[in-house]
Amino acid sequence: MDIGFSAVELINKLKVDLEELSINGEITPKVHEQIFSLRSFIETFLYYFSKGANAERSTDSSELFKYLLENIQTDNPIKYNPEIGGHSSVWAIRAQRENCKAFIAAQASDFNHKALHYTPEHSEKYLQWPHQSIQAESKQQHGDIEEPLDIHLVFEYKEGDEILGYKAPRSNRFYFVDDPNGASLKQMETYHKLVKDHPHIKRHLFGGYQLMQKLEYQEVKERLEKQEQLWNEMRQTEPGHMIHVEFAHFSNLEFFKLFDKHVVRQADSLGMNEQELVLILELWQYKLKDINQARDSKPTIEFILEQLRKFFILAKEQQLPLSRVHLHPYGSFLMCYDRSKWEDAHDAIIKSSMATPKFCKMTDKLEEEHIDNYDVPERPKYIVNPYNQQDLIPISRDNLTYQFDLNDDITCYMQFFLKCRTLIKTAGLGDTISSTGFIYHEPKRSE
Structure with a gap:
Protein backbone atom coordinates (compact mmCIF):
# COMPACT_ATOMS: atom_id res chain seq x y z
CA MET A 1 0.00 0.00 0.00
CA ASN A 181 8.56 -9.17 3.92
CA GLY A 182 12.09 -9.16 2.58
CA ALA A 183 11.35 -8.73 -1.14
CA SER A 184 12.93 -12.06 -2.02
CA LEU A 185 10.79 -12.89 -5.09
CA LYS A 186 8.76 -15.44 -3.08
CA GLN A 187 6.17 -15.76 -5.85
CA MET A 188 8.74 -16.36 -8.60
CA GLU A 189 8.55 -20.15 -8.91
CA THR A 190 4.77 -20.10 -8.59
CA TYR A 191 4.37 -17.47 -11.27
CA HIS A 192 6.38 -19.41 -13.82
CA LYS A 193 4.68 -22.68 -12.93
CA LEU A 194 1.24 -21.13 -13.42
CA VAL A 195 2.29 -19.42 -16.67
CA LYS A 196 2.75 -22.91 -18.13
CA ASP A 197 -0.97 -23.45 -17.60
CA HIS A 198 -1.72 -20.27 -19.58
CA PRO A 199 0.30 -20.60 -22.82
CA HIS A 200 -1.40 -17.51 -24.31
CA ILE A 201 0.41 -15.27 -21.80
CA LYS A 202 3.42 -13.95 -23.71
CA ARG A 203 3.89 -10.40 -22.34
CA HIS A 204 5.47 -10.10 -18.88
CA LEU A 205 6.18 -7.01 -16.74
CA PHE A 206 8.60 -7.18 -13.80
CA GLY A 207 9.64 -4.50 -11.31
CA GLY A 208 10.40 -3.68 -7.69
CA TYR A 209 13.92 -5.15 -7.67
CA GLN A 210 15.30 -2.24 -5.64
CA LEU A 211 13.48 -3.61 -2.58
CA MET A 212 15.85 -6.61 -2.54
CA GLN A 213 18.78 -4.41 -1.54
CA LYS A 214 18.25 -5.16 2.17
CA LEU A 215 18.93 -8.86 1.64
CA GLU A 216 22.33 -10.50 1.87
CA TYR A 217 24.34 -10.37 -1.36
CA GLN A 218 24.45 -14.16 -1.79
CA GLU A 219 20.68 -14.51 -1.34
CA VAL A 220 20.01 -11.82 -3.96
CA LYS A 221 22.48 -13.45 -6.33
CA GLU A 222 20.85 -16.88 -5.98
CA ARG A 223 17.31 -15.54 -6.44
CA LEU A 224 18.20 -13.51 -9.54
CA GLU A 225 20.13 -16.41 -11.03
CA LYS A 226 17.05 -18.59 -10.50
CA GLN A 227 14.86 -15.99 -12.19
CA GLU A 228 17.22 -15.84 -15.17
CA GLN A 229 17.04 -19.64 -15.44
CA LEU A 230 13.23 -19.57 -15.36
CA TRP A 231 13.09 -16.83 -17.99
CA ASN A 232 15.36 -18.87 -20.27
CA GLU A 233 13.26 -22.01 -19.76
CA MET A 234 10.09 -20.07 -20.54
CA ARG A 235 11.53 -18.73 -23.79
CA GLN A 236 12.95 -22.10 -24.85
CA THR A 237 9.69 -23.93 -24.15
CA GLU A 238 7.51 -21.47 -26.04
CA PRO A 239 8.95 -18.76 -28.33
CA GLY A 240 7.46 -15.29 -28.51
CA HIS A 241 7.66 -14.27 -24.85
CA MET A 242 8.48 -10.58 -24.31
CA ILE A 243 9.82 -9.39 -20.95
CA HIS A 244 9.58 -5.77 -19.83
CA VAL A 245 11.55 -4.63 -16.77
CA GLU A 246 10.89 -1.42 -14.89
CA PHE A 247 13.93 0.37 -13.49
CA ALA A 248 14.00 2.05 -10.11
CA HIS A 249 16.43 3.86 -7.84
CA PHE A 250 19.34 1.79 -6.49
CA SER A 251 21.67 2.76 -3.66
CA ASN A 252 23.98 -0.27 -3.59
CA LEU A 253 26.47 -0.62 -6.45
CA GLU A 254 27.13 -4.33 -5.99
CA PHE A 255 23.42 -5.06 -6.08
CA PHE A 256 23.01 -2.85 -9.15
CA LYS A 257 25.63 -4.97 -10.92
CA LEU A 258 23.63 -8.11 -10.10
CA PHE A 259 20.47 -6.42 -11.37
CA ASP A 260 22.24 -5.53 -14.63
CA LYS A 261 23.69 -9.01 -15.15
CA HIS A 262 20.65 -11.15 -14.36
CA VAL A 263 17.73 -8.83 -15.15
CA VAL A 264 18.56 -5.95 -17.51
CA ARG A 265 20.68 -8.07 -19.83
CA GLN A 266 17.93 -10.72 -20.06
CA ALA A 267 15.04 -8.33 -20.82
CA ASP A 268 13.50 -7.35 -24.16
CA SER A 269 12.15 -3.99 -23.00
CA LEU A 270 13.01 -1.43 -20.30
CA GLY A 271 11.07 1.39 -18.66
CA MET A 272 13.13 4.12 -17.00
CA ASN A 273 13.71 7.82 -16.46
CA GLU A 274 16.59 9.94 -17.74
CA GLN A 275 18.72 9.48 -14.62
CA GLU A 276 18.43 5.70 -14.70
CA LEU A 277 19.49 5.69 -18.36
CA VAL A 278 22.68 7.55 -17.43
CA LEU A 279 23.36 5.08 -14.60
CA ILE A 280 23.18 1.97 -16.80
CA LEU A 281 25.37 3.61 -19.47
CA GLU A 282 27.98 4.56 -16.89
CA LEU A 283 27.98 0.97 -15.64
CA TRP A 284 28.36 -0.47 -19.13
CA GLN A 285 31.21 1.95 -19.89
CA TYR A 286 32.98 1.23 -16.56
CA LYS A 287 32.49 4.85 -15.49
CA LEU A 288 30.09 4.35 -12.58
CA LYS A 289 31.83 5.42 -9.37
CA ASP A 290 29.12 6.84 -7.09
CA ILE A 291 25.69 5.29 -7.58
CA ASN A 292 24.09 7.70 -5.09
CA GLN A 293 25.14 10.86 -6.90
CA ALA A 294 22.05 12.57 -8.31
CA ARG A 295 22.18 13.07 -12.06
CA ASP A 296 20.74 16.06 -13.92
CA SER A 297 16.96 15.96 -13.45
CA LYS A 298 16.32 18.33 -16.40
CA PRO A 299 18.69 17.29 -19.22
CA THR A 300 18.21 18.62 -22.76
CA ILE A 301 16.38 16.54 -25.35
CA GLU A 302 19.56 16.35 -27.44
CA PHE A 303 21.48 14.94 -24.46
CA ILE A 304 18.80 12.30 -23.84
CA LEU A 305 18.73 11.24 -27.50
CA GLU A 306 22.51 10.92 -27.56
CA GLN A 307 22.33 8.71 -24.46
CA LEU A 308 19.69 6.54 -26.14
CA ARG A 309 21.83 6.26 -29.25
CA LYS A 310 24.75 5.03 -27.12
CA PHE A 311 22.45 2.64 -25.26
CA PHE A 312 21.33 0.80 -28.39
CA ILE A 313 24.87 0.71 -29.80
CA LEU A 314 26.22 -0.86 -26.60
CA ALA A 315 23.28 -3.28 -26.33
CA LYS A 316 23.92 -4.48 -29.88
CA GLU A 317 27.69 -4.78 -29.32
CA GLN A 318 27.01 -6.95 -26.26
CA GLN A 319 24.45 -9.02 -28.20
CA LEU A 320 21.72 -8.35 -25.64
CA PRO A 321 18.06 -9.15 -26.39
CA LEU A 322 17.10 -5.54 -25.49
CA SER A 323 15.14 -4.07 -28.39
CA ARG A 324 12.91 -1.43 -26.79
CA VAL A 325 13.08 1.42 -24.27
CA HIS A 326 10.22 3.48 -22.89
CA LEU A 327 11.79 6.57 -21.37
CA HIS A 328 9.86 9.09 -19.29
CA PRO A 329 12.09 12.12 -18.80
CA TYR A 330 10.93 15.53 -17.60
CA GLY A 331 8.35 17.05 -19.97
CA SER A 332 8.10 14.25 -22.55
CA PHE A 333 8.01 10.52 -23.24
CA LEU A 334 10.25 8.63 -25.63
CA MET A 335 9.61 5.18 -27.04
CA CYS A 336 12.50 3.78 -29.09
CA TYR A 337 12.49 0.30 -30.56
CA ASP A 338 13.97 -2.08 -33.14
CA ARG A 339 11.70 -1.95 -36.19
CA SER A 340 12.38 -5.59 -37.00
CA LYS A 341 10.95 -6.72 -33.64
CA TRP A 342 8.16 -4.24 -32.84
CA GLU A 343 5.21 -2.79 -34.72
CA ASP A 344 4.76 0.97 -35.14
CA ALA A 345 4.49 2.70 -31.74
CA HIS A 346 2.33 5.70 -32.69
CA ASP A 347 -0.80 4.58 -30.83
CA ALA A 348 1.15 3.12 -27.92
CA ILE A 349 2.95 6.32 -26.99
CA ILE A 350 -0.14 8.50 -27.34
CA LYS A 351 -2.24 6.18 -25.21
CA SER A 352 0.49 5.96 -22.56
CA SER A 353 0.55 9.75 -22.33
CA MET A 354 -3.24 9.77 -21.92
CA ALA A 355 -2.84 7.58 -18.81
CA THR A 356 -1.35 10.45 -16.81
CA PRO A 357 -4.40 12.68 -16.04
CA LYS A 358 -5.38 10.41 -13.10
CA PHE A 359 -2.38 11.93 -11.33
CA CYS A 360 -3.75 15.47 -11.74
CA LYS A 361 -6.01 17.19 -9.26
CA MET A 362 -9.44 16.54 -10.75
CA THR A 363 -12.49 14.34 -10.38
CA ASP A 364 -13.50 11.50 -12.70
CA LYS A 365 -15.95 13.86 -14.38
CA LEU A 366 -14.12 16.41 -16.55
CA GLU A 367 -15.31 19.92 -15.79
CA GLU A 368 -14.33 23.25 -17.31
CA GLU A 369 -12.44 24.32 -14.19
CA HIS A 370 -10.13 21.31 -14.53
CA ILE A 371 -8.80 22.63 -17.82
CA ASP A 372 -7.00 25.39 -15.91
CA ASN A 373 -4.98 22.72 -14.10
CA TYR A 374 -3.31 21.66 -17.36
CA ASP A 375 -0.48 23.34 -19.18
CA VAL A 376 1.67 22.49 -22.18
CA PRO A 377 5.24 22.82 -20.90
CA GLU A 378 7.68 25.05 -22.70
CA ARG A 379 9.05 23.23 -25.74
CA PRO A 380 12.05 23.90 -27.97
CA LYS A 381 11.51 25.37 -31.44
CA TYR A 382 13.21 22.34 -32.94
CA ILE A 383 15.29 19.28 -32.07
CA VAL A 384 18.34 18.04 -33.92
CA ASN A 385 17.66 14.82 -35.80
CA PRO A 386 19.88 12.23 -34.04
CA TYR A 387 20.17 10.19 -37.26
CA ASN A 388 21.20 13.19 -39.35
CA GLN A 389 22.80 16.00 -37.35
CA GLN A 390 22.32 18.42 -40.26
CA ASP A 391 18.54 17.98 -40.14
CA LEU A 392 16.35 19.96 -37.75
CA ILE A 393 12.93 18.63 -36.70
CA PRO A 394 10.61 21.62 -36.14
CA ILE A 395 8.38 21.50 -33.08
CA SER A 396 4.87 22.72 -33.92
CA ARG A 397 2.54 24.47 -31.51
CA ASP A 398 -0.30 22.18 -32.64
CA ASN A 399 1.47 18.82 -32.51
CA LEU A 400 2.67 16.85 -29.46
CA THR A 401 3.83 13.66 -31.26
CA TYR A 402 7.02 13.29 -33.35
CA GLN A 403 8.69 10.36 -35.10
CA PHE A 404 12.30 10.00 -36.22
CA ASP A 405 15.01 7.37 -36.63
CA LEU A 406 17.76 7.00 -34.06
CA ASN A 407 19.94 4.87 -36.36
CA ASP A 408 19.53 2.35 -39.19
CA ASP A 409 17.56 -0.08 -36.99
CA ILE A 410 15.90 2.01 -34.27
CA THR A 411 12.85 4.25 -34.58
CA CYS A 412 11.72 6.67 -31.87
CA TYR A 413 8.48 8.41 -31.03
CA MET A 414 8.59 11.49 -28.83
CA GLN A 415 5.46 12.63 -27.04
CA PHE A 416 5.20 15.94 -25.22
CA PHE A 417 2.53 15.67 -22.55
CA LEU A 418 0.13 17.99 -20.79
CA LYS A 419 1.64 19.13 -17.50
CA CYS A 420 -0.40 19.25 -14.29
CA ARG A 421 -0.18 22.50 -12.37
CA THR A 422 -1.35 20.61 -9.26
CA LEU A 423 -0.49 16.93 -8.91
CA ILE A 424 -2.28 14.49 -6.64
CA LYS A 425 0.76 12.22 -6.69
CA THR A 426 3.77 11.28 -8.79
CA ALA A 427 4.40 7.80 -7.35
CA GLY A 428 3.26 5.15 -9.81
CA LEU A 429 3.27 7.60 -12.72
CA GLY A 430 6.25 5.94 -14.43
CA ASP A 431 4.72 2.48 -13.93
CA THR A 432 1.43 3.65 -15.42
CA ILE A 433 3.17 5.18 -18.43
CA SER A 434 5.32 2.09 -19.08
CA SER A 435 2.56 -0.47 -18.56
CA THR A 436 0.11 1.35 -20.85
CA GLY A 437 2.80 1.70 -23.52
CA PHE A 438 3.69 -1.99 -23.24
CA ILE A 439 0.02 -3.04 -23.45
CA TYR A 440 -0.48 -1.22 -26.75
CA HIS A 441 2.93 -1.75 -28.37
CA GLU A 442 2.63 -4.99 -30.32
CA PRO A 443 5.68 -7.17 -30.98
CA LYS A 444 6.07 -8.38 -34.55
CA ARG A 445 4.96 -11.94 -35.00
CA SER A 446 7.55 -14.49 -36.11
CA GLU A 447 7.02 -15.68 -39.67
Missing part, protein backbone atom coordinates in the same frame (compact mmCIF):
# COMPACT_ATOMS: atom_id res chain seq x y z
CA ASP A 2 1.25 3.49 -0.92
CA ILE A 3 0.60 6.27 1.57
CA GLY A 4 1.08 9.50 -0.35
CA PHE A 5 1.28 12.93 1.28
CA SER A 6 2.88 16.34 1.02
CA ALA A 7 6.54 16.20 2.05
CA VAL A 8 6.33 19.87 3.03
CA GLU A 9 3.41 19.22 5.38
CA LEU A 10 5.01 16.26 7.18
CA ILE A 11 8.42 17.86 7.62
CA ASN A 12 6.79 21.03 8.94
CA LYS A 13 5.08 18.82 11.53
CA LEU A 14 8.50 17.42 12.54
CA LYS A 15 9.85 20.96 13.06
CA VAL A 16 10.46 20.62 16.82
CA ASP A 17 12.32 17.31 16.49
CA LEU A 18 14.41 18.69 13.62
CA GLU A 19 15.32 21.82 15.58
CA GLU A 20 16.56 19.63 18.44
CA LEU A 21 18.51 17.59 15.91
CA SER A 22 20.21 20.69 14.49
CA ILE A 23 21.56 21.64 17.94
CA ASN A 24 23.97 18.70 17.63
CA GLY A 25 25.08 19.66 14.13
CA GLU A 26 23.78 21.42 11.05
CA ILE A 27 21.38 19.43 8.85
CA THR A 28 22.92 19.30 5.37
CA PRO A 29 21.84 17.45 2.21
CA LYS A 30 23.95 14.31 1.76
CA VAL A 31 23.36 10.64 1.01
CA HIS A 32 23.65 8.14 3.85
CA GLU A 33 24.29 4.57 2.78
CA GLN A 34 22.17 3.36 5.71
CA ILE A 35 19.07 5.17 6.96
CA PHE A 36 18.65 4.30 10.62
CA SER A 37 18.00 7.67 12.32
CA LEU A 38 16.06 10.88 11.78
CA ARG A 39 19.28 12.67 10.78
CA SER A 40 20.30 10.07 8.18
CA PHE A 41 16.76 10.17 6.79
CA ILE A 42 16.29 13.95 6.56
CA GLU A 43 19.76 14.57 5.11
CA THR A 44 19.30 11.85 2.48
CA PHE A 45 15.83 13.15 1.63
CA LEU A 46 17.08 16.75 1.33
CA TYR A 47 19.86 15.67 -1.05
CA TYR A 48 17.43 14.22 -3.60
CA PHE A 49 14.75 16.88 -2.93
CA SER A 50 17.20 19.73 -3.62
CA LYS A 51 18.15 18.05 -6.92
CA GLY A 52 14.55 17.23 -7.91
CA ALA A 53 15.72 13.64 -8.31
CA ASN A 54 13.62 10.52 -7.96
CA ALA A 55 14.76 8.25 -5.11
CA GLU A 56 13.59 5.01 -3.52
CA ARG A 57 15.18 3.97 -0.23
CA SER A 58 14.59 1.36 2.47
CA THR A 59 14.99 2.12 6.14
CA ASP A 60 17.39 0.20 8.36
CA SER A 61 15.23 0.99 11.38
CA SER A 62 11.63 -0.13 11.79
CA GLU A 63 11.37 2.32 14.70
CA LEU A 64 12.20 5.25 12.42
CA PHE A 65 9.59 4.08 9.90
CA LYS A 66 7.00 3.71 12.69
CA TYR A 67 7.82 7.22 13.94
CA LEU A 68 7.20 8.74 10.50
CA LEU A 69 4.02 6.71 9.96
CA GLU A 70 2.61 7.76 13.33
CA ASN A 71 3.28 11.41 12.56
CA ILE A 72 1.36 11.02 9.31
CA GLN A 73 -1.64 9.18 10.74
CA THR A 74 -2.02 10.16 14.41
CA ASP A 75 -1.89 13.17 16.77
CA ASN A 76 -3.32 15.82 14.47
CA PRO A 77 -2.77 13.75 11.30
CA ILE A 78 -1.76 15.35 8.03
CA LYS A 79 -3.72 14.80 4.82
CA TYR A 80 -2.70 11.53 3.17
CA ASN A 81 -3.98 9.21 0.44
CA PRO A 82 -3.77 5.41 0.93
CA GLU A 83 -3.65 3.80 -2.51
CA ILE A 84 -2.65 0.54 -4.10
CA GLY A 85 1.14 0.37 -4.40
CA GLY A 86 3.78 -1.81 -5.99
CA HIS A 87 4.65 -2.31 -9.64
CA SER A 88 2.50 -5.38 -10.30
CA SER A 89 -0.60 -3.96 -8.64
CA VAL A 90 -0.38 -0.65 -10.52
CA TRP A 91 0.15 -2.52 -13.79
CA ALA A 92 -2.82 -4.84 -13.10
CA ILE A 93 -5.18 -1.93 -12.46
CA ARG A 94 -4.02 -0.19 -15.64
CA ALA A 95 -4.45 -3.34 -17.73
CA GLN A 96 -8.01 -3.83 -16.48
CA ARG A 97 -8.87 -0.24 -17.41
CA GLU A 98 -7.70 -1.01 -20.93
CA ASN A 99 -10.01 -4.07 -21.09
CA CYS A 100 -7.07 -6.46 -20.79
CA LYS A 101 -7.04 -9.55 -18.62
CA ALA A 102 -4.12 -9.35 -16.20
CA PHE A 103 -2.30 -12.24 -14.56
CA ILE A 104 -0.80 -11.06 -11.27
CA ALA A 105 1.49 -12.48 -8.60
CA ALA A 106 1.13 -10.03 -5.70
CA GLN A 107 0.66 -10.00 -1.96
CA ALA A 108 -2.91 -10.88 -0.95
CA SER A 109 -4.67 -8.64 1.56
CA ASP A 110 -8.12 -7.18 2.14
CA PHE A 111 -6.81 -3.80 0.97
CA ASN A 112 -5.42 -5.27 -2.26
CA HIS A 113 -8.63 -7.23 -2.90
CA LYS A 114 -10.65 -4.03 -2.75
CA ALA A 115 -8.16 -1.89 -4.69
CA LEU A 116 -7.80 -4.46 -7.48
CA HIS A 117 -11.59 -5.01 -7.69
CA TYR A 118 -11.06 -8.67 -6.87
CA THR A 119 -14.41 -10.47 -7.06
CA PRO A 120 -15.15 -13.81 -8.74
CA GLU A 121 -17.40 -12.14 -11.35
CA HIS A 122 -14.99 -9.32 -12.19
CA SER A 123 -11.91 -11.54 -12.10
CA GLU A 124 -13.34 -14.08 -14.50
CA LYS A 125 -13.04 -11.43 -17.21
CA TYR A 126 -10.24 -9.09 -16.10
CA LEU A 127 -7.95 -10.57 -13.46
CA GLN A 128 -6.22 -13.88 -12.86
CA TRP A 129 -4.85 -13.70 -9.32
CA PRO A 130 -4.17 -17.20 -8.03
CA HIS A 131 -2.94 -15.98 -4.65
CA GLN A 132 -4.05 -19.17 -2.88
CA SER A 133 -1.79 -21.20 -5.18
CA ILE A 134 0.96 -18.62 -4.69
CA GLN A 135 0.67 -18.83 -0.92
CA ALA A 136 0.67 -22.63 -0.99
CA GLU A 137 3.76 -22.73 -3.22
CA SER A 138 5.51 -20.03 -1.16
CA LYS A 139 4.82 -22.03 2.01
CA GLN A 140 6.41 -25.09 0.39
CA GLN A 141 9.41 -23.04 -0.81
CA HIS A 142 9.93 -20.71 2.17
CA GLY A 143 7.93 -22.09 5.10
CA ASP A 144 4.80 -20.80 6.82
CA ILE A 145 5.53 -17.08 7.18
CA GLU A 146 3.00 -14.48 8.31
CA GLU A 147 3.38 -11.50 5.99
CA PRO A 148 2.32 -8.06 7.22
CA LEU A 149 1.01 -5.56 4.69
CA ASP A 150 3.82 -3.73 2.89
CA ILE A 151 3.46 0.02 3.41
CA HIS A 152 5.35 2.55 1.27
CA LEU A 153 5.65 6.17 2.38
CA VAL A 154 5.57 8.51 -0.61
CA PHE A 155 6.98 11.97 0.10
CA GLU A 156 5.43 14.02 -2.72
CA TYR A 157 6.67 17.48 -3.66
CA LYS A 158 5.99 20.03 -6.38
CA GLU A 159 8.38 22.16 -8.37
CA GLY A 160 9.18 25.21 -6.24
CA ASP A 161 8.36 23.59 -2.87
CA GLU A 162 10.74 24.70 -0.11
CA ILE A 163 11.92 22.57 2.83
CA LEU A 164 14.47 23.67 5.45
CA GLY A 165 15.76 26.39 3.10
CA TYR A 166 16.11 24.13 0.03
CA LYS A 167 13.91 24.43 -3.08
CA ALA A 168 12.82 21.61 -5.42
CA PRO A 169 13.75 22.34 -9.07
CA ARG A 170 11.04 19.94 -10.34
CA SER A 171 8.13 17.83 -9.10
CA ASN A 172 9.10 14.37 -7.91
CA ARG A 173 8.86 12.05 -4.93
CA PHE A 174 10.95 10.23 -2.35
CA TYR A 175 9.79 6.64 -1.87
CA PHE A 176 10.54 5.21 1.60
CA VAL A 177 9.83 1.64 2.70
CA ASP A 178 10.40 -0.64 5.67
CA ASP A 179 9.95 -3.79 3.59
CA PRO A 180 8.93 -6.25 6.35
